[in-house]
Amino acid sequence: GAVVxxxxxxxxxxxxxxxxxECRSLxxxxxxxxxxxxxxxKSLMLMxxxxxxxxxxxxxxxxxxxxxxxxASLTLSTLTxxxxxxxxxxxxxxxxxxxxxxxxxxxxxxxxxxx
Amino acid sequence: SQQGEEDPQALSIQEGENATMNCSYKTSINxxxxxxxxxxxxxVHLILIRSNEREKHSGRLRVTLDTSKKSSSLLITASxxxxxxxxxCATEGNNRLAFGKGNQVVVIx
Numbered sequence: 001g002a003v004v005x006x007x008x009x010x011x012x013x014x015x016x017x018x019x020x021x022e023c024r025s026l027x028x029x030x031x032x033x034x035x036x037x038x039x040x041x042k043s044l045m046l047m048x049x050x051x052x053x054x055x056x057x058x059x060x061x062x063x064x065x066x067x068x069x070x071x072a073s074l075t076l077s078t079l080t081x082x083x084x085x086x087x088x089x090x091x092x093x094x095x096x097x098x099x100x101x102x103x104x105x106x107x108x109x110x111x112x113x114x115x
Numbered sequence: 116s117q118q119g120e121e122d123p124q125a126l127s128i129q130e131g132e133n134a135t136m137n138c139s140y141k142t143s144i145n146x147x148x149x150x151x152x153x154x155x156x157x158x159v160h161l162i163l164i165r166s167n168e169r170e171k172h173s174g175r176l177r178v179t180l181d182t183s184k185k186s187s188s189l190l191i192t193a194s195x196x197x198x199x200x201x202x203x204c205a206t207e208g209n210n211r212l213a214f215g216k217g218n219q220v221v222v223i224x
Contacts, residue, residue: 004157006157032210034211034212036214041217041219042216042217043203043214043215043216043217044158044203044214045214046211046212046213046214049210049211091155093157093158095158102145102146102163102207103160103163104160104212105160106150106157106158106159106160107157108156108157109155109156109157111155
């Protein structure tokens with residue numbers, strides 16, 4: 001299957017700083033990328049959907065100014081958590097979808113810890 | 116928003132036994148998918164069943180879908196220790212996936 005990578009896999013940052021997480025589709029062009037958040041022992045919660053070259057569509061309750069998403073190319077989307085707080089600590093997972101394919105290919109996730 | 120919801124249960128079974136998980140959802144769907152997640156890792160797509168299908172097989176996996184009851188089940192036959200993971204169903208609609216809570220399956224060697 002297609003490969004999606006995320007970087008970094010783990011990051012620890014101090015309260016008030018910003019953290020950028022990258023999501024790359026390695027062997028296909030991702031017309032749509034999705035960002036999810038997952039709390040321990042919980043399910044994935046969709047945060048936003050981004051299409052290449054256009055603004056991301058955020059789910060209700062997700063602050064777009066706090067979670068900045070950029071999908072500048074067909075292989076890269078970034079999520080920036082701005083002014084991070086301890087409650088932003090979570091597992092962030094991206095997925096990518098290309099063309100007419102129904103299937104979303106998931107990245108390995110990024111564990112964010114805000115101290 | 117759509118939400119696939121599994122029955123909130125953790126399964127602990129012996130290797131070789133079958134594991135069955137259920138999922139219910141609330142709205143109309145295009146398809147329903149099952150994913151697997153090992154602890155602290157990303158998701159792996161297991162199988163997709165379309166809204167006009169009732170049953171599908173893939174290796175040791177068997178998925179059923181009952182659209183009248185808005186429910187699905189995932190059966191893993193002849194379980195192995197390596198099947199230990201969390202399993203999620205997800206419904207697709209409006210070009211997005213809505214995930215259920217997940218079932219944690221532990222297969223004891």
